[in-house]
Amino acid sequence: MCSDVHSQPKEDQCAFVRNHCDPEEYNVGMLHHLSMHYCWSNLWKRIGTMLSAIVLGLLFLGLGSTASDYLCPNLYSISKLLNMSDNLAGLTLLALGNSAPDVLSTYRAMSLGSASLALSELLGAAFFINSVIIGSVAVISPTEVKRNLFVRDSTMFLLVSVVMFYIVFRSKITISNCILLLSLYMAYVFVVILSHSVIRKRVRKHLQQVRSRSRFSREESYERTIQSIDQVYLDDFVHLPTIDSMVVVNPPPSEQRLEHEDEEDEDEAEAEENQLSLILSSDSNTLKRPLLPKTRSSEPSSHGSIRLEDPGLSSGLDPHAHVNGDINYENSDDFVAQFVGYETRRRLSVSSLNKTHARLLLPEATGFNNLDILSKVLFIASYPISIFLRLSTPSRDYTLTEFLIQQYKKSRRMAEFPNESQTTFELDDFDFDFAFDKKLLTIQTFFGTASAYGLLVGHDTYKSYPILLLLSAATAYVVSFYYPTVLNDYRAISKLIRINKFCTGLGFIVSISWISSFATEVIAILKTVSLVYGLSDEVLGVTVFALGNSIGDFVSNITIAKGGSPLMAFGACFGGPLISMCSLGVSALIVLSSSGKSVYEVEISSSLLLFCGFLVINVALTIAGILFNNWMLDKKIGTVLILNWVIASAICILRR
Template sequence: MGNPTPTKVSLFLNLYFVIFLLLYLKTRLISQPGSSILVTGPSRAHIELLPVQDPQGCSTIHDLPDHKSKCSYVRSDPGCRHKGYINYLEIFYCTLGTWPFLGHAGLFLWLIVLFYLLGNTAADYFCPSLESLSKIMRLSPTIAGVTLLSLGNGAPDVFASIISFTRTGNGNVGLNSVLGGAFFVSSVVVGVISMSIGPRRIAVERRSFMRDLLFFLFTLLSLLLIVYMKWIGLLGSICFVSIYFIYVCTVSAMHLLQGSRRRKPNPIPVDQSYHDDMGIPLLGYIEEDEKSVDVLVDDGLHLQESWQGLDSSIKTSLVQLLQLLELPLQLPRRLTIPVGSEERWSKPYAVISITLAPVLLAALCNTQRDHVGFKDGSVTYLTSGLIGIVLGNIAYATTKGSDPPKTGRSLWLSAGFLMSVAWTYIIAEELLSLLISVGIVLGISSSVLGLTVLAWGNSLGDLIANTAMAVHGGPDGAQIAISGCYAGPMFNALIGLGLPLTFESWSKYPSQYEIPRDESVYEMLGFFIGSLLWALVVVPRNGMRPDRFLGVGLLAIYFCFLSLRLARTTGLLEVLR
């Protein structure tokens, strides 16, 4: 019997999406951004004493006595308006001001929706496009694992970091989220895997393990030097990003060397050859998982299996109703992201998506620019609309209703990749805006939220997938999982931090870009390096077998760091002193 849980969760998230959208529309209709808000009674005096714009980004809002004055402050102060598309502080203090419990619950549930959208976009659109492109380009699983597929797995962290540095002006969120997620995966996930496979005494491949850890240590030491210097130039940021390309070249060279050895007259047995090839980090690349993904996507099958006792007509009606309720989350992406896979091919969706994709890109470009006039905006939309109409007519004339196009399929996949990148960027931008707003509401530093909520949310999939792969995949699965726990976070650290540092250094050139000051980064890097050194010492001494001793040590290092960071944030250390 099927498990209806995925359907129930998806239905709940979709219904909440509709409710939150209605709250957003109500807020937009009753608010007048930039206008002066008059407040009667005692609240007005408090508003008049406040500066026109809070230089610390709306942090003094907790000095106000009631929700009415806070609502007026939020509407009048530009510092309370972040770079996202929704003003969460206005919804919390104005729309739901008299029901703070509903406000907190609403923000929390919307955070879950955005995490779901971020992960689902990567799983359903981003990664399939990359995997199909890698097959068309005939990349080996090894090369695809450290290039295209690592980009697919790390896209949420990379885009969140880029937006944190370039859009929100709060680079500490991006710095803490990327490092926090990498620390979580390389310590907690590796620790859980080690404790799970320890009794079976499974060994990992020495060269791959040592290579990944040494490159990761060099990355963290380089980052520590950058943070210590408190600035970085364009050349330095390019060199930092280049570490990952050197890593990719090293992986490729080792793979080619292993391949040449396997082609010698004395061949290696098939199983050993396969094991050696799987020693290269594939970052979760397993083709057999595609069937399970398809089953999870098909919610109607779950319902039909779990409701066997119902009449067939009733079951069909309920399935259609739930699929209709699921449209708010699925339809906008389905109508704007071209899909070129045979399993999900649909000519109507293909024509509509290729038509609307340029319009969505135009809207995204307009939102990234400040003070876009009506004339400039209209020209952008008209141009993108004409381009979309031309592309839509070409797609209608050159495609079939049953199968995706054979010729030019790489163009479809590239378009799907581009639009999935656009949607990932949009969702990540909104997620960061929400985290900053939640930090203001709760009075918690946004960097701490990036270290915990954002890092854990983006790393939860790694915990589940890598642990399952290690437990059920045998020696090869354990090798892939361990390698992915180091190679994937290293990609996030080098690209997720290197790209925004390069962008910001380029904008400041020939001056230097000043690194966001956060003394707690030294503490995190110290514990992080300590966890890698622990693995680098323990695993070789144990015959390259991850065990419970390794796992307990990694978990202890991470939770010691987390406890110390939270104690310092909450002021508990000051009380103990």
């Protein structure tokens, strides 16, 4: 047994771990952490310990950053290319992307025989998010919750928590348990989509009733529909304190009032419906701004995407350009200006430096001074891994692809009907720096291809370096050569669309590869820590592993709550843990099918069982507390939730 290393003389410990510690369990990562501790001299051992701690922190940051900044944007682009609705994509592909670190970590741990570590991480992360993060949001910004959404999500979360408690209590995972977890999540997706469609029908019906009673200007209709929105919603639609920050559609100016009533009434009704739908989209996961997700578990649920963004990022957008995720291309020049305003701020924020290497290494430097202290610390700590991922992982914004598709259609019409008055578009006419984008994409495809090949092939990559370099160089050359310099006809536009689609797929593969690699290295370090310091997998799972995977959620949700959007932060605390716990069913099914077994036995301590019981009690207390507090999430409830986590964690650690 590898755990007997502590009973060996110090001079024999190095040979013992090499002979008795299964490399498939302990040396699964790129670094051999056991050898660093038992085979190095005292000085180098301390250096190795510090190195492992630094690597562990960077790995946790890398897990969150890869999922939020690369995997989710590419998954969103894939969902649009597959013509999936925003609601369905948010509850499936984007939910999976946001929870990919937990999902892949669980699978890797179970495949290595450390199911107790996987279970404790899932339960620890779920407990931390639904106690400390919700409690912190309540303390920072007390708010009234939307009762129907809260009842729906909290009830489903409670059911999944009870199933997890049952699994822990029996100390085994069966195929029926896996099917039950997956069925619960599919039922949740179905209920969310159904409730979304019901609300949209009520919005449309209410607008038709209002319009049939009277004629009024757009300004008046905007005010009336906002004031009467409570009549539309089931129960009462809570007066959101963040409604101004959520609505990107402003009432149109008075000079745009109806001139041709018969023709414009229908357009006005549609616009009003879109305005209300946008407000209601915090329920249905269709609140879409022209920004990509910035946090790992921010929106797997139905409460609207949670994004860390520059405060002034959307100020330059036309209020009618983005409604329910649909982009208005009627005025292409206006859209280009809007698109450029967004893209140049997001990706080319240091263009004033006028140096390619600075723009590659400092893409978001201008927003640093606007961050709070906690966000600055996180930005600095994650900077090395962020640059590493930026140069090796393609991430294509679907906003650009969708714009190009519209221009492609217009160019085709111009080719078919040359007498019509239409306009061609050249890349040089845009402020968006396509030349820089071409350079960045070439670098990303080179290192991205190399990374994907190396990570998928494994440790024998060095044996095929010539093939690796040739394949990477060829891919980068094709992208660079194929990237058009002028959009003068539909053929050139079609080339750029195909490049974006290819790089979206490559970015997805590379993102998954990095997340899997990071998760494997995290497990390798934690297994080493468990052996060296005599800590159980349960303790490491509910503390280091769970907190490391949840730190991104904590920072982003606290920032959002401080920014005046507590409901958005509160809603995000249910969907992420929900899909993470349900993903146990997928991981267990894969492991069981590969091993040919029908039952996966798990070594469960009484501490983990008690901790899981605390999770169920905490969810029940949250439901009861908010219910008997007139649907208010206030400081009292927040304090109790935080104390619950402190007590449960302390008991779990002390009992071990």
